[in-house]
Amino acid sequence: MSRNIPKQEELAGDVAQLQQLLHALGRRRSLRDPIAATCEDFQFTPPQVHSLLWLGLDGMLTMGELARRLGVTEKTVTGVVDRLEREGHVQRERITLDRRVVRCRLTEAGQQTYQLLKGQLDEAMGQFLGLLDGEDRKALFRILEKLVVRLESAPAEGLASAREKSA
Known part of the structure; x- marks a missing residue:
């Protein structure tokens, strides 16, 4: 299906308006990111919370898949997963056919933490949508x-x- 995509200069006003609105939302901490408060409550960094959420949502992921979902490098995701693994939330597994491929999944404790995180986010999103x-x-x-x-x-x-x- 061919779609007529507007030229960048045609969108300039709309881009400016969207940025202005997103910045206005970003200034209101309670609306900005329901994950921010969750990070403080659980003593996790945002990438750790996002990792738990992606693994809880999608199940087992390779380190590369998780890095892409987080928008970070594989080197960075390794550090994130290291801490989550040390704390018992995540477990790494190597694939038998290709030992270079490492997948991670939530442990039982990680699954429980995911359920708590999801509950808090659901509540925050409900408040947001209730506006x-x-x-x-x-x-x-x-x-x-x-x-x-x-x-x-x-x-x-x-x-x-x-x-x-x-x-």
Whole structure:
């Protein structure tokens, strides 16, 4: 499906407005990131919390997959997983067919921590969404679903090349 992607200069005003709104939200700690308070409560760093959430959501992941989800290097994710493993939340396993591949998964204690984290995040997101009426929540979900579908149908490299073609 060919989509007419607007040129960057056509989007400049919208980009500025989105940035302004995101910055305004970011200034309100209670709205900024429900994970921030969770990190303080559990004495985890944000990458550790995000690791527990991804592993709880997706199950066993390779170190590379986890690094990509966190947006960090494999070297950085190694340190994150080291601490989580020392504290009994994560376990590493090597794949028999290719010993270079290391997967990590939540331990039973990690699964319990994941459930606590998820509960806190669900509550925080409920409060956040409660600021909108039902119609606005539906509109928000419709827009986010549209973005997910379009991002899935156009790989990251495809976005840049599609933009160049519309220039």
